[in-house]
Amino acid sequence: MKATVKFFAAFHDMTGRRELDLEVREGLTVSELYHDLRARFPRLADYGGSLLFTVNAEYVPADHALHDGDEVAFIPPVSGGTHAH
Amino acid sequence: MKATVKFFAAFHDMTGRRELDLEVREGLTVSELYHDLRARFPRLADYGGSLLFTVNAEYVPADHALHDGDEVAFIPPVSGGTHAH
């Protein structure tokens, strides 16, 4: 089945890509997908527990299983809004 | 000696004037001046203790005595700023 991965911010810098279409196996979880991608993009950092995952633009747990056609993104701690903390 | 009285807001409506030059006696207090003006302008309301007085654009007590050339104004409770309380 297919999934699309979107790369933002640091992930864009680390992969040089904005988007990647992948063939993934049925039942793959988002954290497994991230693990697999680190083999392909060695610069992908280990964010540990502070990395969040989204599927189809909603936050999901790390063990969320993918479905065909899903759009996946990796969300490091956000820093939008202002420049004044 | 001379004093100038300025009328704002309700006082402007009650006197029909913006300003009045007066000959006043030495040592007259601002509250005495107000009392005298009520004889001349009967519509001037009795604000009691909620009326404030200014001399030369500073708030002064009711028993403040006037000096030659002073600019006097009567300040009912203010309501500037916004229309949203």
Next chain:
Amino acid sequence: MLISITADPLDPQPFIEHVRRDESGAVALFLGVVRSSNLGRRVLHLEYDAYPQMAEKKLRQVAEEIMTRWPISDIAIAHRTGRLGVGETSLVVVVSSPHRREAFDACQHAVDRIKEVAPIWKKEVWEGGEAWIEGEGQPTLHPE
């Protein structure tokens, strides 16, 4: 610091530009606007009257008090006078600061103080009547 009592319509943009500094990360702004109803009456328009020289002096004192109390970069206060229709801006307060918390706090406190100390009055004009609104604020008598 910029203090203004004016009969002209108030546009917030020049005040924002005036207070912003390179160290500013936050700008908090308040607009007082004429609304269409108050205490159940349909308001046609307001008239603001001020003791201009004194109002300017009092607004400047408020601005200085705010600058002393909060670590902000700058503040601008502008109050309009004359006849204002529904939707028109009577008051602009803008505060800039490195961090956002103090911009909000200082701006809000400035609005509160302005209503207390500035010799400015509003008359509400509604269908069939009008009245000077007196008693929302009462300046405090203290030596200066």
Next chain:
Amino acid sequence: MLISITADPLDPQPFIEHVRRDESGAVALFLGVVRSSNLGRRVLHLEYDAYPQMAEKKLRQVAEEIMTRWPISDIAIAHRTGRLGVGETSLVVVVSSPHRREAFDACQHAVDRIKEVAPIWKKEVWEGGEAWIEGEGQPTLHPE
């Protein structure tokens, strides 16, 4: 309600006009601005990157949450993306309401929530280096 993620410069005026209603007596506005130094580094510019569709959805959720919690008239939130120089506006939050207290409270709370939940990141570029700022906020995982 108006939510916008845009690469264009942010001008607050259209947002003020969008939220104002005839019942509004107060408009509270916040601007997040790029400042020239942070943590002792001289900042040359920032780059904001967003997950646009999701950021728009999350900002809309924040706006709805604010509208539910405070008796305000309307709210507008706009976040800029791309390269921003010192002094440029990254965030505009505008709230209108009949009374001023809730305009300030709702505006301030909205700014806090936006930093927590919106998938938007900033990179600081200074002389000789750059870094994505990560860790100011961390979206909360909860069922939606």
